[in-house]
Amino acid sequence: NAGVTQTPKFQVLKTGQSMTLQCAQDMNHNSMYWYRQDPGMGLRLIYYSASEGTTDKGEVPNGYNVSRLNKREFSLRLESAAPSQTSVYFCASRMASGQPQHFGDGTRLSIL
């Protein structure tokens, strides 16, 4: 069972470059989420998609955009990467609001 799949697993960018982090789930979940995790800060919500066709800002959306491409896929884009965006990014999904989230194994992103 694949669950939640994130690509790439590691990436190094230069300041100002752009890239898209990909996330796909095969559990037919309705909601999908993007988090970043920094030392001492815990998981912070960047954007979420409560259902196919909707996206909303989370706690730290600045510098990011998202696309819910279909029910399975939810991508996160950095248009002009900054060193402050160096982090570990996790994608998660869940079926409904009372259900737990399932996480991908993360993307380690470094911006020089």
Add this chain to the structure above:
Amino acid sequence: RKEVEQDPGPFNVPEGATVAFNCTYSNSASQSFFWYRQDCRKEPKLLMSVYSSGNEDGRFTAQLNRASQYISLLIRDSKLSDSATYLCVVTAASGGSYIPTFGRGTSLIVHP
């Protein structure tokens, strides 16, 4: 006041000890509660849901106290393999959606 607060620890306990963590939340309308385990910045993995009546899974017991707005996790007979960071998650309504909010985690170190 943060929405979800945890003592970061670390809790340093010997094998076989019993250890308990609390997690307080500020939104009295919070609806669902979970404990996750995270190893060395790998992805968080669901440990257990937390139900109003309390629930047990092997050596792990979770409790919810709505009146005092906290959830707890009790680990009995600690194993070396229990060493990890334990994250509590609280879901509350926000703008028509139910958003999970993570605590920053409590670090547990079990030593021989």
